[in-house]
Amino acid sequence: MRDLNDTLVVKLKEGEGHRGGKLRLDTTIVGDIHYPTDTSLLADGIRAITRTVTKLKKIVGRTGSKLWITAVS
8 A cells, every 4th residue: 555655646746737735545445345136236226217107106196097117128
């Protein structure tokens, strides 16, 4: 990490227009990353579609017709 920081500072000093102000780095490490699976992606898609249909129902209201959604593969 120190080498990366030193290299970054050198590159910034070489660049034109740099005024030498403060430099902040975020080195946060996040554990237990949830990688997407087919099941979780499908669930995300269903949630997004449900959210959109709910918004459409509020905008359109109940007109007596049904809203049909067809999946295209």
